[in-house]
Amino acid sequence: MPARLEVADIVRRHGQTYRQAYDDHLGRVERRVMSALSLCRTARLGGHVLGCQSCGTIRVAYNSCRNRHCPKCQGQASREWLAARQKDLLSVGYFHVVFTLPQQIAAIVFQNKQVTYAILFRAVAETLRRIAANPKHLGAEIGFIAVLHSWGQNLEYHPHIHCIVPGGGLAFDGSRWVPCRANFFLPVRVLSRLFRRLFLEELKGAFEGDKLRFFGEFAQLSEPANFKRILAESRRLEWLVYAKPPFAGPQQVLAYLARYAHRIAISNSRLVGMEGDQVTFRWRDYRHRGAVKVMRLNAHEFIRRFLLHTLPDGFHRIRHYGLLANGHRQQKLELCRRLLCALSPEAVVEESNPEPTSTPFTSRCACCGERMIILGVWAPPRPGRPSWNDSS
Incomplete structure (x- = not known):
């Protein structure tokens, strides 16, 4: 059975010619991501030898790059993060709310990721907090997890934030749990209008504070009149919140x-094949009821689209707000559980029956299923030992 195609295979075969062709357009982060993917689970990163004490099978395993943009390295990170989140669940319904930026704004965001992603998170958080606090809607303090995604199914740039929100909140005097209406959280049109206003206000402030940069075909946006025109056009649009x-x-x-939490632009499972300089992959066309289609791209175009979604160094794409904010999460959740007469955190974990997390070097023998042990370890060669661990 042939080995399954991976993004790393595409980068290894076409990455060098891509670097030569687009050298002037590649930043430090993009270069590091390409290098990490091409070296992931190869001898260049070192590895270990595993042996089965039962049947004597020997297996060589190479180390992972652990870069957060690597399709192969998100499984363990996702399991560890998920194990921590189980203790935060309340025995209430949860809603999934998505905030999306229009295409006119997306170009500005792409050229100013560090600044505008932070604005996007703030605008989303303040929108949910403010509308939920209004007694006309919920009148309570809510909590939620927000996750930034920047891609559509076809790998084009499409920045949006997914929020997972408990269906209700804590009364501001801490005396009771305030539930939302059945199957309804907050009015999306109200959310959309406030989100649009808050984001554009902050974006305008960033421009006036000389925090935004424009280049290439969008260089004209450096002119105040042109930037003002884009803002005016964006205010007339309906911003999608659902x-x-x-x-x-x-x-x-x-x-x-x-x-969703540790998803990247495309998983290896969606890749169909690579023939010559052409890459094919599966995608869902949501304009046609989510029909599954196959797209064929030139390898350089595939790499370009993949690299559109790299994150600035140290930028956290998963954030917690309100009741779930890191500073007071456990105290707030304990109060919510008392008010809900809910299950204890231990019972919630037990009920959810999670997959057990594994340590990085735990493995089972493919022949007999027994646990394999590490017989030897070797480190990557020096100098130039890679170090590209990223933040979430």
Whole structure:
């Protein structure tokens, strides 16, 4: 059976010619991502030898690059993160709310990721907080997890934030849990209008503070008149905010988080083939009811689209707000559980029946299924030992 195609295979075969062709357009982060993917699980990164004490099978395993943009390296990170999130679940319904930027704004965001991604998170958080706090809607303090995605199914640039929100909140005097209406969280049109206003206000402030840079075909946006025109056009658009039906329960929330929290632009499972300089992959066309289609791209175009979604160094694409903010999460959740007369954190974990997490070097023998042990380890060669661990 032929080995399954990986993004790393495409980078190894076509990465060098891509670097030569687009050297002036590649930043430090993009170069490091390409290098990490091409070296991942190869002898260049070192590795270890595993042996089965039962049947004597020997296996060589190479180390992972652990870069957060690598399709092969997100499984363990996702399991560890998910295990920590299980203790945060409340016995209420959860909603999935998505905030999307229009294409007119996306170009500005792409050329100023560090500044504008931070604005995007702030605008989303303040929108949810402010509307939920209004007694006309919920009148409570809410909590939520926000995850930044920047891609569509066809790998084009499409920045948006997914939010997982408990269906209700804590009364501001801490005396009771305030539930939302059944199958309804907050009015999306109200959310959309406030989100648009808050984001554009901050974007305008960033421009006036000389924090934005424009180049290439968008260099003209450096002129105040042109930038003002884009803002005016964007204010007339309806910004897409939508809320999906609530999840069935904690198990479904965890399954969703496992899929979305550490997702990257494309998984290896979606790749179909690589012939010559052409790459084919599966994608869902949501304009046609999610029909599964196959797209064929030149390898350089595939790499270009993949690299559109690299994140600035140290930027956290998963954030926690309100009741789930890191500073007071456990105290707030304990109060919420008392008010809900809910299960204890231990019971919630037990009920959700998660997959056990494994240590990096735990493995089972392919022949007999027994646990394999490490017989030897070797480190990557020096100098030039790679070091590209990224933040979430």
